[in-house]
Amino acid sequence: VKGGFATFMEKEIHDQPLAVADTLRGRADAEGRLKLDELRIDESVLRLINKIIVIACGTAAYAGHVAKYAIELWCRIPVEVELAHEFRYRDPIVDEKTLVVAISQSGETMDTIMAVRHAREQGAKVLAICNTHGSTIPREADAVLYTHAGPEVAVASTKAFLAQITACYLLGAYLAQLRGNMFGDEIRSLLDELGTMPDKVAEVIGSEEEIARVANDLADVPSVLFLGRHVAFPVAMEGALKLKELAYIHAEGFAAGELKHGPIALIDEGQIVVVIVPSPRGRNELHAKVVSNIQEVRARGAKTIVIAEDGDADVEPYADVIFRIPKTPTLLAPLVAVVPLQLFACHLAGAKGLDVDQPRNLAKSVTVE
Numbered sequence: 001v002k003g004g005f006a007t008f009m010e011k012e013i014h015d016q017p018l019a020v021a022d023t024l025r026g027r028a029d030a031e032g033r034l035k036l037d038e039l040r041i042d043e044s045v046l047r048l049i050n051k052i053i054v055i056a057c058g059t060a061a062y063a064g065h066v067a068k069y070a071i072e073l074w075c076r077i078p079v080e081v082e083l084a085h086e087f088r089y090r091d092p093i094v095d096e097k098t099l100v101v102a103i104s105q106s107g108e109t110m111d112t113i114m115a116v117r118h119a120r121e122q123g124a125k126v127l128a129i130c131n132t133h134g135s136t137i138p139r140e141a142d143a144v145l146y147t148h149a150g151p152e153v154a155v156a157s158t159k160a161f162l163a164q165i166t167a168c169y170l171l172g173a174y175l176a177q178l179r180g181n182m183f184g185d186e187i188r189s190l191l192d193e194l195g196t197m198p199d200k201v202a203e204v205i206g207s208e209e210e211i212a213r214v215a216n217d218l219a220d221v222p223s224v225l226f227l228g229r230h231v232a233f234p235v236a237m238e239g240a241l242k243l244k245e246l247a248y249i250h251a252e253g254f255a256a257g258e259l260k261h262g263p264i265a266l267i268d269e270g271q272i273v274v275v276i277v278p279s280p281r282g283r284n285e286l287h288a289k290v291v292s293n294i295q296e297v298r299a300r301g302a303k304t305i306v307i308a309e310d311g312d313a314d315v316e317p318y319a320d321v322i323f324r325i326p327k328t329p330t331l332l333a334p335l336v337a338v339v340p341l342q343l344f345a346c347h348l349a350g351a352k353g354l355d356v357d358q359p360r361n362l363a364k365s366v367t368v369e
């Protein structure tokens with residue numbers, strides 16, 4: 001069942017290229033028009049949407065954060081991202097022109113179900129991104145985009161996360177096409193670029209041994225900080241969540257720009273800081289700023305583990321360890337940048353002798369509020 005791997009989590013990390021490929025498969029018709037799996041909303045209504053609110057919990061919420069960057073850029077619709085349990089118990093401003101996107105692997109997370117019901121009661125349309133056919137969230141939603149990650153057994157979400165991010169890009173492209181923000185060629189080149197991602201994810205998984213070696217040496221660290229900007233900010237939060245839930249280590253993810261507003265006071269001799277560096281070929285000021293964040297923490301004694309693109313030499317003087325990822329456009333980079341963090345947490349927990357698939361106090365699907 002574990003496909004020759006010691007744990008389900010490791011198997012599911014290795015399933016990720018397929019999870020992305022399967023989620024992408026068969027999304028466009030012969031004319032190149034993208035489609036959802038189920039659509040019980042008139043397309044004319046979707047054309048008039050003026051706000052999107054993504055609701056989800058845990059890892060699924062971090063996929064939602066990535067969605068915000070892509071959908072706002074491609075569709076020019078404001079996107080808010082909110083934890084489902086926070087959305088539910090305030091008075092969110094939603095109406096018939098709001099599209100609520102609920103992301104859930106299981107489709108049975110009670111916090112997200114309650115938020116979906118609340119949104120629909122206020123007149124919003126709900127679109128579900130879900131990995132489990134026929135579960136509660138897609139059944140109650142007005143539209144569904146299924147992720148095809150296959151069953152995820154390990155409590156810590158990995159392949160579902162990559163599939164969710166992939167589905168979010170597809171949703172962004174679908175809405176952009178529908179609303180006339182993106183046309184044939186642009187959509188085609190985006191889909192082509194997405195089509196290269198499974199191989200890139202596989203390439204990162206190929207560095208597992210090196211990542212495991214680094215993780216084994218750090219089994220005793222008390223705390224790890226993760227820094228990222230732009231789409232790498234949710235990746236940093238996801239890296240921290242993986243380490244908390246699997247290795248029971250204090251971990252926090254920060255937006256790198258926040259460092260000087262407080263968190264830098266945490267840095268002293270030997271503090272492990274993981275920094276996710278954006279592509280130097282993308283928005284250059286973003287790359288330069290993150291490189292200077294690495295310098296800042298290093299100068300205060302931090303040991304830095306840097307996730308950087310192949311060929312990025314600017315990080316070398318400031319990195320104690322570098323995990324390389326293939327060249328990828330900034331917006332799509334979360335799909336590759338998160339993989340070393342998953343492997344790092346998985347192997348660090350393994351080195352501590354912990355139960356990687358079934359961490360203490362956690363359930364795979366949180367069916368109570």
Ligand code: M6R
Nearest residue numbers: 058059060104105106109156157
């Ligand atoms: O099934 P869901 O996607 O709705 O679950 C949401 C969270 O409970 C889930 O992602 C949780 O944070 C995972 N344990 C993270 O690894």
